[in-house]
Amino acid sequence: MKNKRIKKRFVSNVTIVMLVTIGLFYGCNDYMAPEAYVKNDEAPPKLASVNVEMINGGAKIDFELPKGASDLQYVKATYLRNGKLEESKVSRYSNTLFVYGLRDTSKFINVELTIGNTSGKESEATTVKVKPLISSLDIALKTMLVEETFGGVRLRWDNPTMEATVVKVFSYGVTEFEGENVLTEVFAKDTKLTRPDYKIRGEIIGGYDSIPTNFGFLFKDIYGNKTDTMFLTKTPIYEKYLEPIAADIFPFDGINKHSAALAELDPTLTWDGPNWGNRASYKLWDGKWDSNGDCYWAVAHDVNNLGGEDAFLNKKSAFVTIDLQKPSKLSRYMLHNMKNKQFVYNESAPKKWRVWVTPDLTEDEAEVWGPDSNWEIAHDFTIPEPLDGKIAKEVTDADYKIWNEGWEADLSDNINYPVRFVRLEIYEAWISAVGGGCPAEFQVFGAPEE
Numbered sequence: 001m002k003n004k005r006i007k008k009r010f011v012s013n014v015t016i017v018m019l020v021t022i023g024l025f026y027g028c029n030d031y032m033a034p035e036a037y038v039k040n041d042e043a044p045p046k047l048a049s050v051n052v053e054m055i056n057g058g059a060k061i062d063f064e065l066p067k068g069a070s071d072l073q074y075v076k077a078t079y080l081r082n083g084k085l086e087e088s089k090v091s092r093y094s095n096t097l098f099v100y101g102l103r104d105t106s107k108f109i110n111v112e113l114t115i116g117n118t119s120g121k122e123s124e125a126t127t128v129k130v131k132p133l134i135s136s137l138d139i140a141l142k143t144m145l146v147e148e149t150f151g152g153v154r155l156r157w158d159n160p161t162m163e164a165t166v167v168k169v170f171s172y173g174v175t176e177f178e179g180e181n182v183l184t185e186v187f188a189k190d191t192k193l194t195r196p197d198y199k200i201r202g203e204i205i206g207g208y209d210s211i212p213t214n215f216g217f218l219f220k221d222i223y224g225n226k227t228d229t230m231f232l233t234k235t236p237i238y239e240k241y242l243e244p245i246a247a248d249i250f251p252f253d254g255i256n257k258h259s260a261a262l263a264e265l266d267p268t269l270t271w272d273g274p275n276w277g278n279r280a281s282y283k284l285w286d287g288k289w290d291s292n293g294d295c296y297w298a299v300a301h302d303v304n305n306l307g308g309e310d311a312f313l314n315k316k317s318a319f320v321t322i323d324l325q326k327p328s329k330l331s332r333y334m335l336h337n338m339k340n341k342q343f344v345y346n347e348s349a350p351k352k353w354r355v356w357v358t359p360d361l362t363e364d365e366a367e368v369w370g371p372d373s374n375w376e377i378a379h380d381f382t383i384p385e386p387l388d389g390k391i392a393k394e395v396t397d398a399d400y401k402i403w404n405e406g407w408e409a410d411l412s413d414n415i416n417y418p419v420r421f422v423r424l425e426i427y428e429a430w431i432s433a434v435g436g437g438c439p440a441e442f443q444v445f446g447a448p449e450e
Contacts, residue, residue: 043121044069047113052128056161057135057221058100061128063113065092071117079111079130082224101223102132136163137227140219146232149199150331150412150447151207151239153215156197163221166190169200170216170229171208183216199410201236207445210238239331242444244285244322247421284320284424289336289440296320296439318437319356319425327361327418328446333379335424336406336441343438344403345383345391345430350437352428355379355409359417366421375423379409382428391430406441418449 045066053060065072077088081101090097099111112125134142136159143158159165169187187200200215201207212235220226283296333355343349358375360366369375386399395403422444426437 041119041121044072044115044117044123046123047075047115047126050113050126050128052130054131054133055098056133056139057137057163058098058102058132059111059130061097061099061111061113063095063097065095065115069115069117071119072115073118074116076114076116076122077111078114078125079109084224099130101135101221101225102130103135103138103225105132105134107131135221135225136161136165137219137221137225140165140167141227141230144217144230146215146217146234148234148237150201150237150329150445152199152201152236153234154197154199155217156195159191159194159196162192162194164190164192165196166220167196167198168218168220170218171202172214181214201239207239208236210236237331238447239445240447242324242326242328242330242446242448244324244422244444246282247321247323284322284439284442287441289338291338291340294440295338296442318427319423321421321423322442322444324420324422324444324446324448326448327420328448330357330378330411330415330419330422330444330446332408332410332412332445333422334406334408334441334443334445335439336443337403338438338440339404341393341395341400343392343430344395344400345386347392347431348429348438350383350426350428350439351430352380352382352426353437353439354381354425354427355411356423356425357411357415357419358421359419361418361420378411378415381407381409383407411446419446 048064048066050064051062053062061077063075065075072092074089074091075094075097077097077099079086079088079099086101088097088099097113102109108129108131111128111130113128114125115123139161140157140159145156147154147156155167155169157167167187167189168185170183171186172181172183186202187198189196189198212233214231214233216229216231218227218229283294286294288294335350335353337343337349355378356375357378358366358373360368360374365374386395387402388396388399390396390399424439424442426439429437
């Protein structure tokens with residue numbers, strides 16, 4: 001009987017709490033969604049003064065708030081953009097307001113400026129006329145330069161305002177249906193660079209064929225504006241993957257010759273050779289970079305084998321030299337590190353490297369190496385830190401995707417002479433304490449000379 005009374009009392013208490021809660025909810029409804037607290041019923045006065053400066057794609061509007069009004073909250077600009085009513089708003093602590101996204105430079109548009117206060121009242125509008133200067137999109141169209149390059153086209157334009165601009169590139173391709181051309185998006189990028197510069201080569205290795213190809217170019221901004229698609233016919237310069245072989249002209253002569261002391265006098269004198277640590281250099285171009293066995297080890301881990309980790313750390317760099325077999329105009333290179341997550345932004349995966357080239361085309365000429373030789377640095381690169389700060393097995397999907405895409409760099413702008421011999425220098429791994437660097441794939445592209 002006692003248990004029943006306790007149970008009834010418990011149910012009654014719960015019921016009372018629920019009824020009180022519901023009552024409070026409905027009784028306090030006005031407080032949960034209050035009307036604006038009205039200090040006064042009068043609208044604020046108009047702006048004291050306004051000055052309009054035309055800018056690219058809009059206007060900069062400086063203003064002065066009326067004196068004596070203590071409850072002002074914001075200043076608002078209302079105007080039509082692409083047929084839609086738009087607003088720009090700043091707080092009472094600012095005295096400048098911007099209007100963006102206007103393209104028509106042939107006529108004035110009305111911009112209404114009002115002041116809002118804490119009572120929810122707005123002032124009478126002050127109307128100013130805005131006639132924008134040329135927009136960033138039209139600057140892009142006017143300054144766009146499309147040039148033929150290896151395997152595709154090079155696209156550049158001016159963006160002096162550093163406005164966020166989206167560029168899309170299309171090309172016509174033949175589908176499985178004979179004779180039918182389909183416009184396909186092959187490149188898209190958003191940028192705030194002052195002088196964007198991109199090379200569009202399509203998705204296939206070696207880029208586009210060296211035949212007349214129709215390309216389309218379209219620019220967009222974040223305000224809903226876009227240009228018409230401009231079509232140009234360009235013939236990409238012939239490009240192919242250059243099949244290398246191991247260069248025999250730089251045999252590994254052991255730690256006695258390539259010592260730390262010698263490297264200190266001349267940092268370019270260090271290891272080179274077609275086979276370190278029982279890993280032949282052909283691993284650099286076997287088309288595989290999945291795991292440890294697919295990798296070319298620049299220095300052996302075994303301290304008894306070819307110098308080991310102490311020698312690598314003392315001499316800082318390790319080189320491998322490849323022979324492209326024929327003199328070739330270089331367009332670009334691609335370096336892949338291993339996909340194995342153990343090495344992603346970690347351990348002996350290369351972090352910093354240089355690519356060296358020489359105009360010398362015979363083995364005797366190219367064998368001369370050092371400060372007095374004709375070898376020069378074609379590209380020096382450092383892999384950026386992972387965006388999310390995770391490495392190895394903890395790496396995020398976004399950073400892992402970047403890693404697996406590899407690291408591509410253009411060579412055509414810096415090297416204008418035919419090249420036969422190329423050297424890859426690894427001068428820093430991700431973990432400095434490890435005994436070497438292990439690039440997994442090194443691909444060079446260009447056009448062999450006949």
